[in-house]
Amino acid sequence: MPLEAAAPRQIGAFRLLGVLGSGGMGRVCLGAVPGKFAAVKRVLPVLAEDTDFLSHLGHELDNLARLPAGAHTKRMGIGTPAYMAPEQAVVDGQLTGAADVFAPGSLALYAANGVGDGSGPDLLYRVVHGEPDFGQLTDADPELTALLRRCFAKDPADRPPPQVSSSEPRSAPPGPSGPPLSANA
Known part of the structure; x- marks a missing residue:
């Protein structure tokens, strides 16, 4: 889906090309940097200010980083x-x-x-x-x-x-x- 008119066109290094999906936490956009594409999650503003949510998200990102690095850890349902x-x-x-x-x-x-x-x-x-x-x-x-x-x-x-x-x-x-x-x- 195309980006909404008011949506940001860039998050971090990623230029946003469109919306892949949305849910209770926000939207997932297709992002691009030279030579690569990635799913970029845009969380709802209310969640971005929630310390419990940010802590949980940080743990998920840490676990996700361990999985691609080949670490064998107890998995969480991430995705x-x-x-x-x-x-x-x-x-x-x-x-x-x-x-x-x-x-x-x-x-x-x-x-x-x-x-x-x-x-x-x-x-x-x-x-x-x-x-x-x-x-x-x-x-x-x-x-x-x-x-x-x-x-x-x-x-x-x-x-x-x-x-x-x-x-x-x-x-x-x-x-x-x-x-x-x-x-x-």
């Missing part, structure tokens, strides 16, 4: 529910690179359909036990649908390896109507 792999949502599974295939699959399905589908515990339950709604994508792009079905496998071992899912050449599938995100937004 945006719509993009969490089932093994992240239940918190007791071993987290591997297969979770990194699930999240971009969720983002691609969201981009192709143009709408999300709920939030909170309801969504986490569907991530773990349900199947995604591919909407019109099944007819519009059967090849992409087949790849996404593999990305959404409940068993991480059944998902394609990250290098396969990210390197397969693709043409852009039909997206939602409306103006594209502008790099100058």
Whole structure:
């Protein structure tokens, strides 16, 4: 989704390109620095002033930093529910690179359909036990649908390896109507 007119165009070093989603804590934007993209969380002002929230967020960020560094710690459920792999949502599974295939699959399905589908515990339950709604994508792009079905496998071992899912050449599938995100937004 495009940024609102009053929204900041930059947070820290990241130029904001659009909104990926929103929830009870704020919005997640697509941010860019030269050569890299990242999800940038904009928390609600009331939370930005809440010391308990900031302490909890600091702990989550510390844990997140340890996970990419390869530390083996007791995991917390960290992530945006719509993009969490089932093994992240239940918190007791071993987290591997297969979770990194699930999240971009969720983002691609969201981009192709143009709408999300709920939030909170309801969504986490569907991530773990349900199947995604591919909407019109099944007819519009059967090849992409087949790849996404593999990305959404409940068993991480059944998902394609990250290098396969990210390197397969693709043409852009039909997206939602409306103006594209502008790099100058």
